[in-house]
Amino acid sequence: MEVRVQQGDITSIAADAAIVNLFEGVTAPGGGTGAADRALGGAISRLIELGDLKGKTGEIVTLYTEGRATPPRMVVAGLGKSEEFDYDAIRNLSANLVRALRKPGIKTVTTLAHGAGIGGLNPRLCARAIAEGAILGSYRFTRFKKNNDQNNNGGEIEALVIVEHDESKVAELEEGVAQGVALAEATNLTRDLANTPSNHMTPTILAEQARQVAEAGGLEFEVLEEADAEQKGMGSFLSVARGSAEPAKMIRMSYRPRDEEGYDLALVGKGITFDTGGISIKPAANMDAMKADMTGAASVIGAMKAIAALKPNVNVLAIGALTENMPSGTATKPGDVVTAMDGTSIEILNTDAEGRLVLADAICWARELVAKRIVDVATLTGAVTTALGDVCYAILTNNDEFAARLESAAQVAGEKTWRLPMYKDYDELVKSDVADIKNIGTANRGAGTIVGAKFIERFVRDTPWIHLDIAGVDNMSSEKGWISKGVSGMSVRPMVHLAFLMAR
Ligand code: BES
Ligand code: ZN
Ligand code: ZN
Numbered sequence: 001m002e003v004r005v006q007q008g009d010i011t012s013i014a015a016d017a018a019i020v021n022l023f024e025g026v027t028a029p030g031g032g033t034g035a036a037d038r039a040l041g042g043a044i045s046r047l048i049e050l051g052d053l054k055g056k057t058g059e060i061v062t063l064y065t066e067g068r069a070t071p072p073r074m075v076v077a078g079l080g081k082s083e084e085f086d087y088d089a090i091r092n093l094s095a096n097l098v099r100a101l102r103k104p105g106i107k108t109v110t111t112l113a114h115g116a117g118i119g120g121l122n123p124r125l126c127a128r129a130i131a132e133g134a135i136l137g138s139y140r141f142t143r144f145k146k147n148n149d150q151n152n153n154g155g156e157i158e159a160l161v162i163v164e165h166d167e168s169k170v171a172e173l174e175e176g177v178a179q180g181v182a183l184a185e186a187t188n189l190t191r192d193l194a195n196t197p198s199n200h201m202t203p204t205i206l207a208e209q210a211r212q213v214a215e216a217g218g219l220e221f222e223v224l225e226e227a228d229a230e231q232k233g234m235g236s237f238l239s240v241a242r243g244s245a246e247p248a249k250m251i252r253m254s255y256r257p258r259d260e261e262g263y264d265l266a267l268v269g270k271g272i273t274f275d276t277g278g279i280s281i282k283p284a285a286n287m288d289a290m291k292a293d294m295t296g297a298a299s300v301i302g303a304m305k306a307i308a309a310l311k312p313n314v315n316v317l318a319i320g321a322l323t324e325n326m327p328s329g330t331a332t333k334p335g336d337v338v339t340a341m342d343g344t345s346i347e348i349l350n351t352d353a354e355g356r357l358v359l360a361d362a363i364c365w366a367r368e369l370v371a372k373r374i375v376d377v378a379t380l381t382g383a384v385t386t387a388l389g390d391v392c393y394a395i396l397t398n399n400d401e402f403a404a405r406l407e408s409a410a411q412v413a414g415e416k417t418w419r420l421p422m423y424k425d426y427d428e429l430v431k432s433d434v435a436d437i438k439n440i441g442t443a444n445r446g447a448g449t450i451v452g453a454k455f456i457e458r459f460v461r462d463t464p465w466i467h468l469d470i471a472g473v474d475n476m477s478s479e480k481g482w483i484s485k486g487v488s489g490m491s492v493r494p495m496v497h498l499a500f501l502m503a504r
Contacts, residue, residue, distance in 0.1 A: 001098075001138055002159045003131045003181055005173045010071075010110055010163040011039040017062075017073035017101055018163075019111035022048075022055035023082045023118070032112040032165060033076070039069045044076060056080060057089065060100050071110065075101065079114060087121070088414040090114050090129035092481030095137020099479070102138070104155040110163045113173055123169045124176035127162055131180025134160050136482040136489070139188050141195040182309040183413075183496060187489035189213070190302030194295040194474075194487040197288075198274035203322035206273060206294060207249040210301045210320060217308025220254035229361070236340040237361035240354040241323040243278055243331025248323035250362065251297075252369075253304045255316045262370025263317040264502050267304070267495055268362045270355040270378035271297025271322035278325045278351030279333050292487055293355070295474050296378040297322055303495040310496065312503040319366055321358035325351070337435045340364060344458060347435040355380045356439060356455045363459040373402060374460055375498070377468040377491050383448025385472040392416035393473045393490060396453035399464035406466050409497035414482070415490050417468075426454050 010018050010032045020033040027048055029037050037044035043063055047053035053061050059078030065071060077097055079085055093114060101109060114130060115121040138157065162177065164170055193201065193209060207223050214221035226248055229238055234250065241248035251271075254263070272293035276282060282290070297320030304318045332338070336348050338357075341364035346357065355378045366374055384394050395417045397403035403419065410417045429451050432438035437458055441451035453467045473490045476483055483490075 005162045011069040015071040015108045015110040016106040017109050018071040019075045021077045023079045024055040031117040087129040091133040094130045094133025095482040098134045098138045107158045110161045123172040127173040127176030128180035131177045132184045135184035139484045182306050183493045186302040186306035187492045190298045190489045190492050191487045193298035194292045198291045202246045203249045213305045214253045222252040224250035233341045234361035235338040236357045239332045239338040243326040243328040244324035251320045253318040258315050263315040266317040266366040266371030266374045267300040268376040269297035269300035269320045271320040275325045279327050280351040299491045302492040306496045312500045314503040319362045321362040325354045345435040347432040347438040350440045353439045360459045374465045379471040379474045380452045380469045381449045384469045392418045394469040395419050396467040402464040405501050410494040412497050413493035
């Protein structure tokens with residue numbers, strides 16, 4: 001879908017449908033909606049009078065203009081209560097509208113810049129939210145469907161045009177659209193990568209996809225093959241790859257606008273292209289969901305795509321640790337001891353706790369490359385679903401000030417997060433009898449998500465660090481506002497906003 005801005009009057013610009021809006025409780029519509037009402041001989045006011053239009057959130061009423069306005073359909077969207085209206089509401093409204101208007105005859109849609117008129121919100125941010133909502137909301141994973149059209153109710157909006165009467169707002173709106181498009185398209189890339197089944201998204205294919213993103217965005221790109229990882233001493237990462245016939249890859253993407261050593265920010269993603277659990281094999285039910293166990297890596301690739309497009313003045317490193325986790329005659333076995341790149345010995349008591357094992361070496365590499373701050377993102381634990389469900393994801397950190405920045409970045413993106421504690425008391429849960437550390441917690445002592453973070457914390461040492469456990473929000477069972485069914489893409493836009501918050 002293309003999103004653009006046009007100066008003019010929404011009643012007279014050609015489109016298959018035009019979207020105007022109404023705040024709850026308004027009886028005499030003004031602005032663009034007022035203009036539409038006048039063109040339609042007071043039809044919108046009449047609907048309000050009749051009680052058929054209230055302006056409530058989620059309300060969508062279509063009028064047929066019968067030649068009284070250029071677009072044949074005039075859609076009135078409820079904005080809800082003006083005091084509750086914000087950018088999140090705009091994003092979700094925009095998503096719901098593009099889904100509601102998915103009809104065979106609707107290809108071009110014009111819309112008012114919800115919020116930027118009577119709403120009094122920042123025009124750039126309104127336009128950004130509209131573009132994000134439209135592109136995120138219309139996402140569907142249809143790659144393996146023979147007839148995509150049927151799946152889309154016979155149609156897909158090709159162009160969304162934000163119509164602004166006030167010439168002086170056009171440039172700001174255009175800037176917002178460009179940002180929203182970059183952020184949403186990057187998120188949809190993450191969704192595509194993570195929704196793709198494992199036979200079509202091996203570590204080799206995922207690395208190749210990352211290479212293409214890097215090349216298109218002018219980023220440096222490097223792959224460590226297994227032999228390179230071996231040479232670097234990445235015994236923890238390679239222990240997960242041992243059972244797989246697919247070669248593992250550790251990938252790096254670098255965005256370096258600043259001529260100085262190292263990186264202000266490193267984004268490190270768990271990239272298990274399929275997690276069977278290994279020798280500690282998972283039960284059969286729902287194991288297919290583990291094709292998305294590379295969402296962390298897909299998220300950092302998506303974030304780098306947007307960063308390359310939007311160009312914050314900050315050096316950003318992305319690392320993806322890509323491998324399958326399979327059982328086989330060569331697989332790592334419970335009780336095995338391996339050594340990570342920094343010399344830490346690890347007792348692997350459960351081969352299904354593999355995410356932390358691949359992240360350990362990825363983080364060691366980030367530190368070797370002089371990362372000053374690290375964010376890791378991973379579908380790390382089932383326990384986080386028990387704690388938080390699919391509403392928000394967990395943030396764990398060794399640095400409150402850094403985490404606060406990520407929290408505000410998430411809020412800007414309309415994503416919900418929740419902090420879990422990192423009390424020193426939890427450290428003993430990863431103590432091993434035979435090695436420096438073990439990869440699961442102590443039996444019956446709980447705190448699975450915190451244990452995962454405590455393990456990872458050993459490898460970041462003093463580097464300010466945030467761990468995002470996105471396992472609970474990874475796979476959504478239904479669509480809701482900008483959130484699509486399947487992989488949600490949460491964490492991608494916040495990581496991009498975080499890069500901007502760190503820019504100098
Ligand atoms: N990939 C899983 C976590 C997961 C579970 C993600 C459900 C998405 C949905 C991870 O590798 C795993 O298996 N974790 C184990 C850890 C345990 C063995 C300590 C878990 O959560 O059960
Ligand atoms: Zn696992
Ligand atoms: Zn996993």
